[in-house]
Amino acid sequence: MISTRFQNKIFIITILLIGVLLYYPILKNNFVYDDYYTIVGNPIIQTDNNPIHYFTNPAAYYNRLGYNHNYRPIGAWILSLEFSYFQFNPEYYHALSIILHAFNAIILFFIFSNFFNKPVYAFLGSLIFLIHPVQTEAVSWATEQTLLWGTMFILLTALLIINKEKIPKKIYYLYIPFAFLSVLAKDQFVILPILVIAALWFLKADFKKYFAEIAVTSSATILYIILRAIIIGSFVTQQEAWGGGNYPTFLTMSNVFAKYLSLIIKGGPLTINYDDFPVTTNLSPQTLLSVLIVISFMAALIIFKKRAPLISLGVAWFFVTLLTVTNFPFPLNSLMNERFLYPALPGIIIVVLSLVMLIEKRINIWNRPPENRHPEQNGGSRGFKNGFNNRFLASLRMTKKLFPQFSNGPSLPFRPSSLILTALFASLLIYYGINTRNRLYDWRDEENLWNSALKLSPNVRNWTNYIRALSINGKDEEAARVAIDGGAQYGSFNYYVDDIKSRFNLYPDVPTVNDVKDAQAVRLAIIYSRMKKFREAEAVLKPRLRIINNSNSRRVAITLSDIYLKTKDYDKSISILRNIQKGLRPDDEILFKFALSEFLKNGTMNNLERLSGLLKNRILKKMLPTLLLAYKEKESGNWKKVSLLLIPTLTSNPMAVLIEPYLWLGEAEIAQGKFESAIQVHREILRIDPSSTDARRMLKKIEELQKNQENQNY
Structure with missing residues (x-):
């Protein structure tokens, strides 16, 4: 025993x-x-x-x-x-x-x-x-x-x-x-x-x-x-x-x-x-x-x-x-x-x-001697009315007539109730175990997690987060496809997709883009920008450019200005930033981007004193010349100079106003093979903005580069 x-x-x-x-x-x-x-x-x-x-x-x-x-x-x-x-x-x-x-x-x-x-x-x-x-x-x-x-x-x-x-x-x-x-x-x-x-x-x-x-x-x-x-x-x-x-x-x-x-x-x-x-x-x-x-x-x-x-x-x-x-x-x-x-x-x-315990008590009547098969004995009827007990006993008597070989309960080598319950519980546990194991794989990373959510519920949040997860994993082509075809593929999002009607396409070789609202338009443009498809990015945002009077129109304008900055079309970038200042009170982010565009256009800082004086953040005002020079060196591919300029500046004057300088520094450290330093920089970005797709994307890239380096060493 x-x-x-x-x-x-x-x-x-x-x-x-x-x-x-x-x-x-x-x-x-x-x-x-x-x-x-x-x-x-x-x-x-x-x-x-x-x-x-x-x-x-x-x-x-x-x-x-x-x-x-x-x-x-x-x-x-x-x-x-x-x-x-x-x-x-x-x-x-x-x-x-x-x-x-x-x-x-x-x-x-x-x-x-x-x-x-x-x-x-x-x-x-x-x-x-x-x-x-x-x-x-x-x-x-x-x-x-x-x-x-x-x-x-x-x-x-x-x-x-x-x-x-x-x-x-x-x-x-x-x-x-x-x-x-x-x-x-x-x-x-x-x-x-x-x-x-x-x-x-x-x-x-x-x-x-x-x-x-x-x-x-x-x-x-x-x-x-x-x-x-x-x-x-x-x-x-x-x-x-x-x-x-x-x-x-x-x-x-x-x-x-x-x-x-x-x-x-x-x-x-x-x-x-x-x-x-x-x-x-x-x-x-x-x-x-x-x-x-x-x-x-x-x-x-x-x-x-x-x-x-x-x-x-x-x-x-x-x-x-x-x-x-x-x-x-x-x-x-x-x-x-x-x-x-x-x-x-x-x-x-x-x-x-x-419930199982109560039911088992009644089923076990089957396995008792005939004289002891009354459910009222030994608490058998607790919780059940006599009517139910009588019907239950009647069913047992009918079963006895149909299967006389099982009429004597004690002769059975096992309790039927135990066998049935064991089989039921075993089946249930196996069923739950298989479902649990399958569900665990959905939690491997955000791409699998939001993909499973999107398949089950094609709503805006699932759609947006799936696109973002694809971007983090470097799958820009797929992210762009999901962003463009999301309305048709995953359902109509009444408050995110405007009747899926096409806008006038500025470039004949660019595929027609659905008329997504501002947030998704900005997201799609950023994806194109990461892929160096700047014309496509411009085509997404330019039709949505309008009078800047709220946060949505502001974000569209700033993103389009960034695209012109990357294509070195400084006049267009400056023009958009000026329009933002007319529609809204300029903040430090807009003033910094305006100063950067002016500096890159003119190649001198002589005319930046007025803009510098408008900056509210003292740290940003102090760092402005260094940041402008760092961006110029980044565009020239002088990664060592970028690090020399930004490391002491950001270390002694950490700031949460802008994350762009941290991204420049992280890019420079990766280019020089300083992976551990780059990891620390991008983790600092996440402390400033935990939702930063760029920081998480670069951390993923660094992880892959480190694995490749280890494989080469072996």
Whole structure:
């Protein structure tokens, strides 16, 4: 007879092995998407390990101007500690994510062991949590380690509280720091006291014995609310409710919950972006069905409270952990995300395992002696009415008549229920495992990630990010093709593509370009510019050149001016910049480009004093002559002189006004074979602008050059 302790050890080792074997492909994955705002391009996380600063600086977690609504002080601080050891090596972050995910599955195994009398149920439940495809976003995305850490802390809190009577006091009181860490690591876990109260309620615990635990978990949530109110001053990420009111929000979120259940059951299809999830204002048949599903789940809380409390607990777990992302009462900037399901999935697993346990009890009547086949014995009817039991017994008697060879249960060499359930669970785990492995490959890099999203949902965001990912990987021809044909190939984007009507083509040998709006026109022109197809770039932008009176028209004009600068058509560049100054108040970027065009046209700085005097940034004003000379040397291919001019200048006077000088320096360092120096320059660009396609593109190029150099050395 195998002891329970030995059996648990086998289960734990199996969970670890399956976790590593299933998720190891992500070790080869790169940083993606928000990783550049939270890790790669975040100067605070890279330089500051003082936890106090993460409590007082709302922008510490996410390096993006005006984007400070994610208050996760402990989560951000943990990322800073990780960066101290892992630096810019994504494989280390991914390895830690695998370990955290497997560890969370092990904690769940022990939690489930308290709920189910068979360890195999707890094992199967933890495997579903480990393998399920909806977990891939949280595990594959380095940024979402805050979610993995927060889940670990909240699960440890729950495990300790559930086992209060079994654990030594010194260990038990660890639930106090774990409770505070969970809430401060991930804002989704402010629901901790509600989850604890729900668990105690449905497990029929004595609330008087757990008053301290409720007080501690509530204190953690109250502390977070106070800190967020002081530091950020807001609990919303957008001001207006979805659909304009609570009723449309309720209808929409009912559809979201139905979608969540669909993803859990089917394991897909999965995407990083659910922006096109429809906002519902009317009670359509589909929405009515979603509302009925939500009401049914709510009803299950009451119906099963006495008869099958674990089902009620599972439903409560699922809904409570999703409370903060329901857009009630505070609207978020997104309706749904797969990662929201990471801490909620155990609730559905508890429901499923509870139902399986109840069904197995009734199926096992088959394997009992005839005199013991009454389901009311040994608690067999718990949770079911006599009518159901009678119908169930009638079906068994009919089966006995049809298959008399199986009439005597004890003669069977196995339990049919066990065999059936084992086959079902094995099939389910294999199905989920295959879907998870396939989904992990979508997270290899941004090109695969956004390509998979675009195939599933042909919307603007997916289209734009896929084009950008292609550009980062140096696939300019394909990026241009997708940008041009995007409307026809991926759908009509009502607010990004204007009826796909053609403009007058200035050059007969240039293919007709769709009338994309300004942002995509600029993006396409930049792609052409990288390919040295300046005539095509001009053809894209010139029809959109108009009176400069807003940011869109300004960006079109500046990009076209840059193209003329590269083609050395300085008069046209100066003319456009003058028009910008007439329409808008000139800023430092425009004044610098104007000074550069004037200098390159005249070859002298004699007439630049007036422009220099208009510059607001003191560092830029001081550096202006050096920057102009550096650009001239760059155009002449004198890379050593470019480095000599820019390295001391940018080192002693770092600036965030312009990233162009850093790009010139990076180009010069690459040309001289100084790859490590070039890497540092482009990482500095990402600290200034984490979204810089040029910086990420050049880092990719440097990586390829280093590999080629290594191959040549061998």
